[in-house]
Amino acid sequence: MSERRVVVVGAGHAGFHTAFFLRKRGWAGGIVLIDTVVGVPYQRPPLSKEFLWGKQELEDGIFRPESFYEDERIELISGFEVTSIDRPTKTVTIEGHSDVHYDHLVLATGSVARKLSLPGGDLEGVFNLATAADATALRAAIATAKNVVVIGGGFIGLESAAMAAAAGKSVVVFEAADRLMARAISRPMSEYFEGVHRGGGIDLRFSTGVRAVEGVDGRVSAVVGSDGVRIDADLVVVGIGADANESLAAASGLATDRGIIVDEFLRTTDPSISAIGDCARFPLLPSTSEIPELVRLESVQNATDQARFVAHQLADDATDSYRAVPWFWTEQFGRKLQIAGLATGSTRSEVDAAGSDSFSVRNYDGDTVLVTESVNAPRDHMRARKELGARLTKESASS
Ligand SMILES: Cc1cc2nc3c(=O)[nH]c(=O)nc-3n(C[C@H](O)[C@H](O)[C@H](O)COP(=O)(O)OP(=O)(O)OC[C@H]3O[C@@H](n4cnc5c(N)ncnc54)[C@H](O)[C@@H]3O)c2cc1C
Incomplete structure (x- = not known):
């Protein structure tokens, strides 16, 4: 019997990390990573920071050197676009390249800047x-x-x-x-x-x-x-802003609505296909409502955590649902702003150490902190993530 094969469309943060974590978790089957971008996959955040400032060159932003893909038996098909998915035969068509069969397909097609x-x-x-x-x-x-x-x-x-x-x-x-x-x-x-x-x-x-x-x-x-x-x-x-890159999924008959719709296991309406990262709209868990809110996030944390989750599911046959603490960062004029949590639903803000260049804003709904924003205060940020993580575990256990 031939080995099982995971095919990943898109080699940005989500796609690269799916391949990376699959090997890390001992996936012995084939891994094929396809991207329209020519060359080795790279990270986006430095493009508007260190690279733009001239403090870094493009090669400093690659995830791993070319040798990594060979060493880890990850077949990188770079410079080619996946143009269609034939779901009945589990095959992707790649413009200018032979078709590739998958046992499981991961769509990590990102978003498109408006x-x-x-x-x-x-x-x-x-x-x-x-x-x-x-x-x-x-x-x-x-x-x-x-x-x-x-x-x-x-x-x-x-x-x-x-x-x-x-x-x-x-x-x-x-x-x-x-x-x-x-x-x-x-x-x-x-x-x-x-x-x-x-x-x-x-x-x-x-x-x-x-x-x-x-x-x-x-x-x-x-x-x-x-x-x-x-x-x-x-x-x-x-x-x-940017819109989800969902056209490939939509053309294959998968449900889309301002993002590729996935369930709590990050599976699309076809269980052999997952969607993760910027392109996916997923249920935010834990949720107090019977139908959890669907969200689409554009962040490295989201792309990486979802990649880790899908790799874990495939390599370990895991059955738990996806939940993670959202966090973001940006850097402007030497101020590093780190955000833990999602900025929806808060009704009041409390500012710590106002007037200084190292402080945090905590945003509450009632007595519950929903999101903490920290400027040049990495300890506050890490504490906030830890607290949100502990709440996630507690609420998961009781749900
Ligand atoms: C300039 C910039 C700065 C950013 N700064 C931050 C930051 O400071 N912090 C933060 O958290 N996030 C930041 N982000 C957002 C973050 O980079 C994204 O959320 C993250 O890259 C999402 O990963 P992804 O894999 O889902 O998508 P992407 O990284 O966009 O990768 C998607 C890949 O899919 C490929 N693709 C799409 N369709 C096909 C197809 N049909 N066939 C083959 N390949 C295909 C694309 O070529 C692309 O390489 C920034 C983004 C940009 C652009």
């Missing part, structure tokens, strides 16, 4: 920041730019804005909400970062969308805000 769908959104000098190619082009462009406009005051937009401002560029940030990183952090923490960015010389414009991007000879020259104000720009960074 483009600016406005006239001028595709002018030269307008950048997204999602891949190594984007980061390389953006780093080179920032070096010669004078006036930078960042559209979107979320993590990636602000990391880019901080870098450009520190490099002496004039930087304007357009944010549609009335505060920074509004979807991810509490108001007191937004206000702290507002001060940091203004102190770094950045012009922040809240409640302001973009009406148009203007250009001369095919190159961006200005951005016009929803308030009609025109800002000169020779470089624009678009950081307006």
Whole structure:
């Protein structure tokens, strides 16, 4: 009998770690890892941090060198796109490559950065920041730019804005909400970062969308805000979020709805196919409601923990359901913000050591801390994760 084979589509954080943890847990069968990106798989977070700042090169951000894949018997098919899944025969079709059979398929196709769908959104000098190619082009462009406009005051937009401002560029940030990183952090923490960015010389414009991007000879020259104000720009960074990369799953008849729908075992509507990482929408456990809320998270923690879970299930025939403490981080102007928990449902915030550059905000629902945000306070962050982890174990035991 031929050996059982796990095929993983996507070799980002989730896909790479599935292969890695499968071997770690003693999976003796075949592992095939496929990605459209040419070369060895790499990490995304340094692209908007160390790499953009010129403190790191792309090769410093790879997960493992090429030899690792050979040593661990992981067949890496890089530079090829999986274009369809034939579920009855358990086969994936790869453009320009022979088909591959799977016993279990893991979809780790990530997310796709939203483009600016406005006239001028595709002018030269307008950048997204999602891949190594984007980061390389953006780093080179920032070096010669004078006036930078960042559209979107979320993590990636602000990391880019901080870098450009520190490099002496004039930087304007357009944010549609009335505060920074509004979807991810509490108001007191937004206000702290507002001060940091203004102190770094950045012009922040809240409640302001973009009406148009203007250009001369095919190159961006200005951005016009929803308030009609025109800002000169020779470089624009678009950081307006990302959507789940679910098209392959949807075309194969798997359930999707702003993400590939999975159950508490991270299985799609086909039990031979799992979906993990940025592309998956999964039930948040433990839950007090009969039908747990489905969430999609874009973070290294989520991708890695889900990869570990799926590897554990496959290698050990495990039957437990997925639950993990969500955590995130970002770094802007030398401030490392670490977030433990999810920012939904909190009704009040308490700030520890307000006024200093090393403090935490705890966000409560009643007496329960739901999320702790820490700036340059790694001990607070680790304590918060430990507390949330202990609660997870306790609630799991009683559910
Ligand atoms: C610039 C940047 C900075 C970030 N900073 C942070 C941070 O500070 N902290 C944090 O927690 N998170 C951060 N993130 C988010 C984090 O990197 C993602 O959540 C994580 O990479 C998700 O892993 P993933 O494997 O699900 O998706 P990805 O890492 O995006 O990988 C998906 C892979 O699938 C491949 N693929 C898709 N479709 C196919 C197909 N049909 N065939 C073959 N291959 C396919 C893609 O080429 C891609 O390589 C950042 C992301 C970016 C872009």
